[in-house]
Amino acid sequence: MKCLLTVVMLTVCAAAPEDLTGKMFSFPQETKTDHVKLITTRDEFKAITVCLRSFTDLSRNHGIFSLATPTFANAFLIFKKTASDQIEVNARNKGTSLFGQEYKLNTWQSVCASWDGTTGLVQIWVDGKPSSRRYCSDGTLSGHTLITLGQEQDSHGGGFDPQQTFVGMIADVHMWDFVLSPCEIQRFVDDLNFSPGNVINWRALQYEIVGKILLEDKQGACSCLIKKKVPNIFSQSCQA
Incomplete structure (x- = not known):
């Protein structure tokens, strides 16, 4: 029985990659447990680029993307500060605040x-607008990589603070092991033909949901074309 349980657990954690095009993760509540683990076998990085799309009404501090190794809990972290125009990027446990970005709610x-x-x-x-480039930390990241959405890791795979929980929706997560060019980032922003992440690829994603997090069809603005066909009768066509 013990061996059978181990096999089942490994099967869940090593599920086949899924194409999540048109999907989103919904994080509906503040907790100290609920999160999504993004699974990768990569354990060494000399550079990182992460792109994703997020939707939230939070004005407090919250983590957007958290990568930890045994040596660095904040190996690579995107962290939204309370100030509306301040986002902090951490690398190898050192944080640098970047200002002037319009981080909109809802x-x-x-x-x-x-x-x-x-x-x-x-x-x-943010939406293709670059910040200034600032020094944070040089070196290499190595060791067992743990990536979470919805929680910011203060220890390797844990140390979650409910006051830093992400509440909202996240989609289209990609990660590369090099610095993406501004043109390639713009192609991601415009949802054009960009090269998917070679570390994390939303179109072939391995993940594990922990807690009350939903995988749903992605919500978007509904563009409606209304045409009057005869008096008092309308046809409406909406495309998300």
């Missing part, structure tokens, strides 16, 4: 962040 936004381990520079883009 709307889908494209968020990308990069770190170059050779130069130590970080940068963030």
Whole structure:
């Protein structure tokens, strides 16, 4: 029985990759447990770029993307601060605040962040608008990689704070092991033909849901064309 349980658990954690195009994760509540684990076998990084789309009404601090290793709980972290125009990027446990980005509430936004381990520079883009490049930390990340959405890791795979929980929706998560060019980031923002992440790929995603988090069809603005066919009769066509 013990061996059978182990096999079942491993099967759940090592599920076949899924194409989540047109899907989103919904995080409906503040907790100290609920999160999504994104699974990768990569355990060494000299550079990172992460792009995703998020939707939230939070004005308090909250984590957007959290990558931890045994050595660095904040190996690579995208963290929204309470100030409306301040986003912090952490690399190798060191954080740098980037200012001047318009982080809107209750709307889908494209968020990308990069770190170059050779130069130590970080940068963030919100809806394609770049921040200045700032020094954070140079070096390499290595060790067992744990990636979470919905919670910010203060320890390797744990240390969650409900006051930093993400509440809202996240979709289209991609991660690369190099610094993406501004043109490629713009293609992601415009949802054009961009190269998917070679570390995390939303179109071939391995993940594990922990707690009350929903995988749903992605919600978007409904564009309606209304045409009057005869008096007092209308036809309505909506496309999300």
